[in-house]
Amino acid sequence: MGRTEKIAVLAVQGAFVEQEQRMRELGAECVELRQRSDLGQDFAGLILPGGESTVQGKLLVELGLLEPLRDRIRNGLPVLGTCAGLILLSEEIVNEDYVWLGTLPVKVRRNAYGRQLGSFCVKEELKGIGTVPMTFIRAPYVESVEDTVEILARVEDRIVAVRYENQLGLAFHPELDMDNRIHQMFLDMCRQSVCI
Ligand code: GLN
Secondary structure, rough: OOOOOOOEEOOOOHHHHHHHEEEHHHEEEEEEEOOHHHHHHOOEEEEEEOHHHHHHHHHHHOOOOOOOOOHHOOOOOOEEEOOOHHHHEEEEEEOOOOOOOOEEEEEEEEEOOOOOOOOEEEEEEEEOEEEEEEEOOOOOEEEEEEEOOOEEEEEOEEEEEEEEOOEEEOOOOOHHHOOOOHHHHHHHHHHHHHHH
């Protein structure tokens, strides 16, 4: 405690500004990742924001960020992936034939709620925290997980939040609600991993 954690936020597309605001409210500093040289900065965690996973994934490849980020996540860098970020992390996207980082042993379905349910908000239980607001925007859900993955939340039987070791994956957007408890949980993961 007492130390200011630096958290890297992928800032190539999507809702990264809101993620930075939430982290700053909790006393963390943010480092924006826009190009490969940004990886030279020191950071204790990584946030992959919502947005458009295909655009973000292609930019990760073009900017030479995909492989180094994959290596760091595999080596234990705490990562929070929300919505498109969850898709980037997933080992399989059942309705696409590509994979991006592929570090999280889950299968996700992109744009899983169809057009009519494009966006919606609910309040549901998230393990270890309690009832939290959940805002879904053209969201994926998790179809299945490996046994080693902890399921943190379901909405109407669909898995919408998971944790696997240093990786936290959410189908919804906690940064859009005025409730910082999920970001606090992630910041705690970052602090603990720095202490080890
Ligand atoms: N539909 C987007 C995708 O497939 C994700 C939407 C979001 O991040 N809110 O990448």
